[in-house]
Amino acid sequence: MWNRDQILTRLAELRGADPDLQAFGADTHQYRLNPPLPEADLVSFETRHGIRLPGEYRDFLQQIGNGGAGPYYGLFPLDGYPARDALPSEHPNFLRTPFPHTRSWNPPYDTPGYEDDDHTTGSLPISHEGCGYIVRLVVTGPERGNLWQDARCSDAGIHPLCTSFHPWYNAWLTTRRAT
Template identity: 40%
Template sequence: MWNAALVHRRLAEIERQDPEHRRFGASRHHYRLGRKLSERKVAKLEKQIGIQLPDTFRVFLTEVGNGGAGPSYGMYTIEEALRLDAKEHVYPDFYTAPFPHTEDWTPPLEEQPEDYEESRWITGSLVLAEFGCGAFHRLVVNGPVAGEVWFDDQGSDGGVVRERNFYEWYMAWLDKPDKGFFPSQASGGGAPAPG
């Protein structure tokens, strides 16, 4: 599934093309990934949150790296992601409740429910990366679309929309870091590229 040597080689190539880290997000992640996690550490985190992580993400953590270089401002480490979610989304069984969407959810402003910005609309997902302007990329960890990355733009009334599966999401950025990967490329609309 993942070729860790290829990923690290490609990151080194990208950094050589951008030594001053001027691409969007590069000044934060410097084209570096965090240290890989042991199987034991991942199993402990899974026990803590009550679910098994999707295989593509789990293998990324144990064979490629934990957080760092990636789309938008780069990926959070899983520990950072869990802390952010715990701070922002106080919802019982946040990860064990299934993700509530299988199709893009973009209700018009006048049709948004009163609880539009509440955590129940993104349960069963883990924050992956900050896009900017209050929007985030989230990995679905529970439910029928587990393993997919969805764009959470509730803060700007953009709803929650499907991007790609985690492998495709990461590799699309690695292939074209100048373009990045934004939800508008997957769903035909959505947010413009930041920066």
């Protein structure tokens, strides 16, 4: 499914076409990937959280890289800042608790509990679009493997991106322009 050489070649092309890192988000990820994660690190994360990461994302982490170049400001590393800090410490079962949504959720912003973490259980933050918009990968529940956008920062709720990790990342990689 993933071809590391092709991805690295494409990232080098983008970096070459944008040496001053002027494209949106490029100054953050610089078209570079972090090293892949060893299987032992993946298993440790999964065991600690009581989950199994969706295959497309898990394979990417192990074969391609643990964060770095990607849509918007890039991909978060699996167990590092800011992803780690976005998992509420007061909810130790956060990832193993099923994601509660199967369709868009956008009640009025002044609804009690609108910002509560309970609305994003079972999902892992993998990228941010800026201004508080977060892309989340659902890791437990009926939407497992799908991406959702948490746009509560602008009172736009939480809604599906109607895709999984591989097509989302691949679309960015193949359509991204460095200008």
